[in-house]
Amino acid sequence: MAIARTHQEEIQSGDRFSFGENWSRFLSVLDDERIEEAESSLRAMLEVDSLEGKTFLDVGSGSGLFSLAARRLGASVYSFDYDPKSVACTTELRRRYFKDDDQWVINEASVLDKAYLARLGQFDVVYSWGVLHHTGKMWDALTNVTPLVAEHGKLFIALYNDQGGASRRWLMLKKLYNEYPILRLPLALYTLVKQWWITIAKELMRGKFFVAWRTYNKQRGMSPWHDNVDWIGGYPFEVSKPEEILDFYRARGFTLARMKTCAGGLGCNEFVLHRNIPR
Incomplete structure (x- = not known):
C-alpha cells in the first residue's frame, strides 16, 4: 500500500508544481482593476448581476482572486486549496478586503478527500477554474465535485483542452x-x-x-x-475534449448553460453546467 506524501514532498520530488508560490508573487501586482475584471468574468459566465444571497465554493482557490470577486458580488464564500501557500494567498486577500468576515471561510484540503468534501454540504455555485486537471486524478476530481452542487445550482469549471x-x-x-x-x-x-x-x-x-x-x-x-x-x-497535467466533459456531466444530471472553448488550441475550455431537479 502506497504511503501518502505531503504536498511539500511532492514538490521536492518534482511531481507537483508550487502554484501557491507563483500566486504569492501575483499578489504584488493585484489591483482594483484586476479585481473588477475578475468580477466581470464571473457575472458574464454565470449570467448574473449579483451573487447576493448565494453560496459559492471555490475549489482550489489559488491566489484567492475569484473567492474575493465572489464575496464582493455578495456571495457567502467557502474556499479551499491543497497548496498551503495558496491558502495563505487567499487568507491574505481576505485580510486585505474582508478582515474578520465570517461569510468567507478558508481551509487547506484536497478535492480528492471525499471525507472532507462530504462535510461541506451543497452550494449554489461550485467554481473550479484550471484546477481539477492538476490533481493527478482529474476524472475522480470531476466526480467528487458533482454532489457539492445544490439543486438548481451551477458548476463552473475550466479544463485544459486536449490537443493530442x-x-x-x-x-x-x-x-x-x-x-x-x-x-x-x-x-x-x-x-x-x-x-x-x-x-x-x-x-x-x-x-x-x-x-x-x-x-x-x-x-x-x-x-x-x-x-x-x-x-x-502546471503539473500534474491532464487534458480533455469538450464532448467528453459534456457527456460526463450529462450522465450525472447536468445540462450545459454556457461554454467558452479555446477553439481547439492551447488553453482551457470553460463550462457552466446547471444541475437539474431529480425526477
Missing part, C-alpha cells in the same frame, strides 16, 4: 520544469516566446506596442507572466 500530440509534448516539458530547477527560467522564457511572439509581431506590424500584453488583465484579471509560469509549471 501537442498536449503530450507539453506534458514532457512540464515534467522537465518540475524535476530540474535549472531548466525553469529557460523553459518559462521559451513558453513565453512561443505563446506571444506571433501576437506581438502582428501588433508591431500595425504600429502597436505590446497592447495585448498591457491589457491582459482584461482576461479574468490575471497577469500574463504569472499565467505563463502557471502554464509551463
